[in-house]
Amino acid sequence: MVEAIRDAMDVMMERDENVVVFGEDVGYFGGVFRCTQGLQAKFGKTRCFDTPINESGIVGAAVGMAAYGLRPCVEIQFADYVYPGYDQIVSEAARLRYRSNADFTCPLVVRMPTGGGISGGQTHSQSPEALFTHVSGLKTVVPSNPYDAKGLLIAAIEDPDPVIFMEPKRLYNGPFDGYPGKPAVPWSKHELGEVPDGYYSVPLGKAAIRREGAALTVLAYGTMVYVALAAAAETGVDAEIIDLRTLLPLDLETIEASVRKTGRCAIVHEATLTSGFGAELCALVQETCFYHLEAPIKRVAGWDTPYPHAQEWDYFPGPARAGRAFLETVEA
Amino acid sequence: MVEAIRDAMDVMMERDENVVVFGEDVGYFGGVFRCTQGLQAKFGKTRCFDTPINESGIVGAAVGMAAYGLRPCVEIQFADYVYPGYDQIVSEAARLRYRSNADFTCPLVVRMPTGGGISGGQTHSQSPEALFTHVSGLKTVVPSNPYDAKGLLIAAIEDPDPVIFMEPKRLYNGPFDGYPGKPAVPWSKHELGEVPDGYYSVPLGKAAIRREGAALTVLAYGTMVYVALAAAAETGVDAEIIDLRTLLPLDLETIEASVRKTGRCAIVHEATLTSGFGAELCALVQETCFYHLEAPIKRVAGWDTPYPHAQEWDYFPGPARAGRAFLETVEA
Amino acid sequence: MADYAPLKLHVPEPAVRPGDIPDFSNVKIPHAGSVERPPVDADPVSIRGLAFSIIRVLNREGEAVGPWAGLLGDGELLEGLRNMMTLRAFDARMVMAQRQGKTSFYVQHMGEEAVSCAFSKTLLPGDMNFPTYRQAGLLIAAGYPLTDMMCQIYSNERDPLKGRQLPIMYSSRKSGFFSISGNLATQYIQAVGWAMASAIKNDTRIAAGWIGDGSTAESDFHAALVFASTYKAPVVLNIVNNQWAISTFQGIARGGSGTFAARGLGFSIPALRVDGNDYLAVYAVAKWAVERAHRNLGPTLIEYVTYRVGAHSTADDPAAYRPKTESDAWPLGDPVIRLKNHLIKKGAWSEARHAQAEAEILDTVLAAQKEAESHGTLHAGGQPSVRDMFEGVYAVMPPHLRRQRQQAGY
Amino acid sequence: MADYAPLKLHVPEPAVRPGDIPDFSNVKIPHAGSVERPPVDADPVSIRGLAFSIIRVLNREGEAVGPWAGLLGDGELLEGLRNMMTLRAFDARMVMAQRQGKTSFYVQHMGEEAVSCAFSKTLLPGDMNFPTYRQAGLLIAAGYPLTDMMCQIYSNERDPLKGRQLPIMYSSRKSGFFSISGNLATQYIQAVGWAMASAIKNDTRIAAGWIGDGSTAESDFHAALVFASTYKAPVVLNIVNNQWAISTFQGIARGGSGTFAARGLGFSIPALRVDGNDYLAVYAVAKWAVERAHRNLGPTLIEYVTYRVGAHSTADDPAAYRPKTESDAWPLGDPVIRLKNHLIKKGAWSEARHAQAEAEILDTVLAAQKEAESHGTLHAGGQPSVRDMFEGVYAVMPPHLRRQRQQAGY
Numbered sequence A, B: 001m002v003e004a005i006r007d008a009m010d011v012m013m014e015r016d017e018n019v020v021v022f023g024e025d026v027g028y029f030g031g032v033f034r035c036t037q038g039l040q041a042k043f044g045k046t047r048c049f050d051t052p053i054n055e056s057g058i059v060g061a062a063v064g065m066a067a068y069g070l071r072p073c074v075e076i077q078f079a080d081y082v083y084p085g086y087d088q089i090v091s092e093a094a095r096l097r098y099r100s101n102a103d104f105t106c107p108l109v110v111r112m113p114t115g116g117g118i119s120g121g122q123t124h125s126q127s128p129e130a131l132f133t134h135v136s137g138l139k140t141v142v143p144s145n146p147y148d149a150k151g152l153l154i155a156a157i158e159d160p161d162p163v164i165f166m167e168p169k170r171l172y173n174g175p176f177d178g179y180p181g182k183p184a185v186p187w188s189k190h191e192l193g194e195v196p197d198g199y200y201s202v203p204l205g206k207a208a209i210r211r212e213g214a215a216l217t218v219l220a221y222g223t224m225v226y227v228a229l230a231a232a233a234e235t236g237v238d239a240e241i242i243d244l245r246t247l248l249p250l251d252l253e254t255i256e257a258s259v260r261k262t263g264r265c266a267i268v269h270e271a272t273l274t275s276g277f278g279a280e281l282c283a284l285v286q287e288t289c290f291y292h293l294e295a296p297i298k299r300v301a302g303w304d305t306p307y308p309h310a311q312e313w314d315y316f317p318g319p320a321r322a323g324r325a326f327l328e329t330v331e332a
Numbered sequence C, D: 001m002a003d004y005a006p007l008k009l010h011v012p013e014p015a016v017r018p019g020d021i022p023d024f025s026n027v028k029i030p031h032a033g034s035v036e037r038p039p040v041d042a043d044p045v046s047i048r049g050l051a052f053s054i055i056r057v058l059n060r061e062g063e064a065v066g067p068w069a070g071l072l073g074d075g076e077l078l079e080g081l082r083n084m085m086t087l088r089a090f091d092a093r094m095v096m097a098q099r100q101g102k103t104s105f106y107v108q109h110m111g112e113e114a115v116s117c118a119f120s121k122t123l124l125p126g127d128m129n130f131p132t133y134r135q136a137g138l139l140i141a142a143g144y145p146l147t148d149m150m151c152q153i154y155s156n157e158r159d160p161l162k163g164r165q166l167p168i169m170y171s172s173r174k175s176g177f178f179s180i181s182g183n184l185a186t187q188y189i190q191a192v193g194w195a196m197a198s199a200i201k202n203d204t205r206i207a208a209g210w211i212g213d214g215s216t217a218e219s220d221f222h223a224a225l226v227f228a229s230t231y232k233a234p235v236v237l238n239i240v241n242n243q244w245a246i247s248t249f250q251g252i253a254r255g256g257s258g259t260f261a262a263r264g265l266g267f268s269i270p271a272l273r274v275d276g277n278d279y280l281a282v283y284a285v286a287k288w289a290v291e292r293a294h295r296n297l298g299p300t301l302i303e304y305v306t307y308r309v310g311a312h313s314t315a316d317d318p319a320a321y322r323p324k325t326e327s328d329a330w331p332l333g334d335p336v337i338r339l340k341n342h343l344i345k346k347g348a349w350s351e352a353r354h355a356q357a358e359a360e361i362l363d364t365v366l367a368a369q370k371e372a373e374s375h376g377t378l379h380a381g382g383q384p385s386v387r388d389m390f391e392g393v394y395a396v397m398p399p400h401l402r403r404q405r406q407q408a409g410y
């Protein structure tokens, strides 16, 4: 998925000279996850460069650049470190179009590796997507595979508004279903690991159904798509697994159609449960599908603790926890 | 309510010399809403003082002081300006106890005026409570009247962990039910406006039932408690109105008991709808009371736009909107 | 071991408080014309002293003296005077309008008019300001229509910002005036980013950042200085030191450093301090910095030493935290009177023409106000529509907002 | 009008990259003993030069010279040497343990041992460090048990932090070592807050903040300097300039200012630059600053000029961004060898005793490691419990967490 993300930036830097890429360690070195490797060599150091370690500065400078007319695509080294830049995202990027009545706009992408499963402890594992979905003016995207990652990132860079682009870092090198002990599968062995050359885009705001099913609708995104697939396989629950891809704007139509069909719904995310994005999904599903629901909607999520180091696999909502919830939901 | 809040700090500064109060304009001037008026004169300028305008500095310094053994109670001038201090709250205050295994702790209160209804536009009207309820390690409190404000703030200052204390600024000078045209009612005319002298506390984590009812459970907090009361009166819906007071930890027991009884639930908050705290409430209610629910849970909330200036009363979820939702819920 | 005395916390206090006699004897004011004027490409280290002095052009006799004088002709000075007078008249009307309930909020410039009015004239078309709420002079001097400003203040049907923003949070790309945020200091680093963008594109346009004394304490001030210093961004970083941040005197933000310009020293950014109530000095120093930026020599930091004569905004009363007569004691005088006296001294102006100009300007402002009010005020007459509240959150309205708009009945 | 040449963005680059020949000719190194030693209450303005020099004590011949020399006796120096050697041995074992999969992550100190080991000795009991992840020398020099450190690194059943934190994010209030966060720069302003608290309580304890060169760009660095300057907080603000921030050379964070110590000038905070590879110089300068703090004279900023010899952490390989032999070319030498040579020169030490000490220290470290491993490593042996994951989020577990713990089966 690293190559797909890099490729998206490469393609867009080639097509549009207003696209610039910067962040901590993204220039010469190519980023700690190597997502920008080669871009400085190819496009020069005024199009791809290292910044001082100041997330507010990175986003704030990008807001100014976007207002000028560039299309910055910046990297926050880990989602866990976005908070110093949160004010610039929430108070500035998200509201610039609105408050100026489009006199100034902010076509900006903020990329950040998200999620756990890499022994990263509490400061390299967080999934703060709900802190962005609450903010009017932002779009929030979480790809689950290389094909989507490239297409969605291209769409995000082309979008006229600020987009938070969260990259599940545990998926950088292959799909991951929650079993750290199993041999790693590279993307090259996966159908969605194939990434076409050149330009294409995956529209923001459209979900994808990863598994059709009749017994239960599962809403997931990022790494949890694979956890949900594994849980469905293990439990034998005939789940319809929806990969949301974009959290905001949300593809409620696809969700609604599925829940109306299955009558049951479970939601899986890695972020902390309380006030996580699952809460919004749950609220929307019960608002729109109340009379079709045959069982309570279940949320499977990270516990309401910081992300621990030693207990990572007790924290991580893996297939066992998801499967249990699926069974409880279909049996309820 | 201003006096009640000031009184709480006064009482605690008197009882415990480790309580210190600071923030922008809180010293000599006594705060832009006058919540700290007189404290510097009474306790001296090392116990109550003005700070540089740097919200990260205010919270960060307070974290250091709390780790030392003080009990800082700091003011963020408006909740809209908490974002520069968000990293210190989320990454530091909230996690200090956990990450150090209680080697260091963070008994800290962050007070902030919240909510709209004062023609404050997008930067003096926000209700960002959901950005705190998602963060493990924090407690979040929203009082709705002077009695509670004093008792809850005292409990917050005494609490061994960081507490976000959000003061609905539209309630500072009296209850407000959403009708800006009606003559203002002062707290002195309201039963909960009476504040006993001296020390007392209202425990964190306990809701209060403001109106008993059989037809519908309404979950509200802050200003929305009065909006809900007005909506119930206007529509004649026999609503049980629960004032949550503390959002986290939440008094789920009281909520559950009520919804089991009424079979219907509506939630009212001023914050932007999507990923607001109402989503979590909705998720919890449907998880715990699914088989008792006779209608979809409705959320009445601020729209998913920044808080506008001219259209304030179209944005504000007033009694008309709430009443419509109540009727729809009981008639569904 | 612990043979040290107990520690004590130092909490800075202003020299005087309500009831005291105002005292500015600690403000050291060099003679007009006494401060050197280095070349724009001077080594920042060699001009460190400029961060601790005050560059002044107009002396007590109303003459323009010294190496920073002589840049502006009479026509330009008269225009400057007119702009400052317009801003002052505009302020007076809008403060009154707020009191009359025609709007919710206003911020005036009394005493600080020279800063934004003179600065505006140093920029080239296309250059971009990132202002705070106290630089409306930039708009007025750039010829932005007073009526449009007032329509924004009234949040009426002609409000260019559709009622979405707090009064005075103008935006005008055309006039080189970036959308005001209301969040302090955020725009300072954005100015640097905008300037970096211009340099990336090999453009010739430059940016100007604006911040108040109190707001230099904000962290984005640091971000701006770090980025500006590292990438040598073509930006002028302005600090308006009007001595107060709401109720808080400048000593709380400044700490031990004596001046705000000093902050530049840590970054080797040339830092100059200027008499902010001296139209000629402001123009000269700003021009110097703007020239540096246009010549790709990098950022400059300027501290304008001035005084906030009025309240912070219509929401406060300064009598609660400073002596009522403090503004009269301010040793740098009034910018309008000083420029007026200079022009009279030069024979280019007279008391009579000044009185006449005042009347004309008031007429112009009143006419603009009448026109603006014909389109409504905050609670009366023409209003922005509720639809406008839902528009513009995104370029294309997403489904959930469309649903909400429908729910709202629009 | 636009007769200006197109602007260009300046993006700083290190002098050399992989494949180039290392070159530190731009690092100006004053002779040992050549920099003045002002009184601790000197006017910060009068000592601005110290922010642009390098205070050094040990000369090439291994002698301690100049006004900053003479503070430490042989016993103290030998203890310092032992601490640095212990830290180095500890690092080597833990880097290996990480490679062996016994833990997930490690950060070593190679080349920078003098900074934290010497600093530690200048503090009094009760003083509090707010360290980054690269100051384990503070713990070792304070006598914190190696085994406890290792148990934390292994996240095992004896981990004092119960497996919750990333390896090396130690916490020890008793040893004056504040809980490490992992978020850069946040602890700098916390150190100032802690120091303010001590001053508020009329205590005698002081604080020390720690930050890396790259992290000075973070905004909390500014918050710390503003608060420290305003309230004259009794705090020592340490900047460890080890030339690199992961792959980013110090020029990106530093910008045009030449040094990091220069940042203090903007706040009138005394700022000193010191040879970070010279145990005696580090001790002397730190002691000066600690003395200032204890005497209520306010904050001091110190830049330790050193070099990160190893990788940033076990997660990167510096060969990708700098010449492999760059560390050999570093002109300030190795702190262990320099102190060893000094002691030999003084006749207090010998090659043989050094070799023997090395062996002893290795034994001690190995014994500690064996003991630690008997309590488990990250994926084997004794583990912290899952209950521990749910504990300590709050002082008292709230109902929702209790429910979650039960759901998890604990």
Ligand SMILES: Cc1ncc(C[n+]2csc(CCOP(=O)(O)OP(=O)(O)O)c2C)c(N)n1
Pocket: B024, B053, B077, B081, B084, C134, C182, C183, C184, C211, C212, C213, C214, C215, C216, C240, C242, C244, C245, C246, C308, C312
């Ligand atoms: C982030 C943030 N914090 C606090 C405020 C509230 N506030 C508005 S203006 C002001 C004082 C600013 O003072 P200064 O920078 O000196 O500017 P001046 O008003 O004097 O022009 C404060 C604290 C804000 N708008 N934004």
Ligand SMILES: Cc1ncc(C[n+]2csc(CCOP(=O)(O)OP(=O)(O)O)c2C)c(N)n1
Pocket: A024, A053, A077, A081, A084, D134, D182, D183, D184, D211, D212, D213, D214, D215, D216, D240, D242, D244, D245, D246, D308, D312
């Ligand atoms: C807020 C934040 N942003 C980014 C990071 C990722 N990060 C960890 S260490 C580091 C480099 C720090 O360099 P420096 O301050 O020079 O310290 P050194 O590692 O050299 O000791 C970065 C960018 C982080 N931990 N926190």
Ligand SMILES: [Mg+2]
Pocket: C212, C213, C214, C240, C241, C242, C243, C244, C245, C246, C308
């Ligand atoms: Mg000011």
Ligand SMILES: [Mg+2]
Pocket: D212, D213, D214, D240, D241, D242, D243, D244, D245, D246, D308
């Ligand atoms: Mg470094």
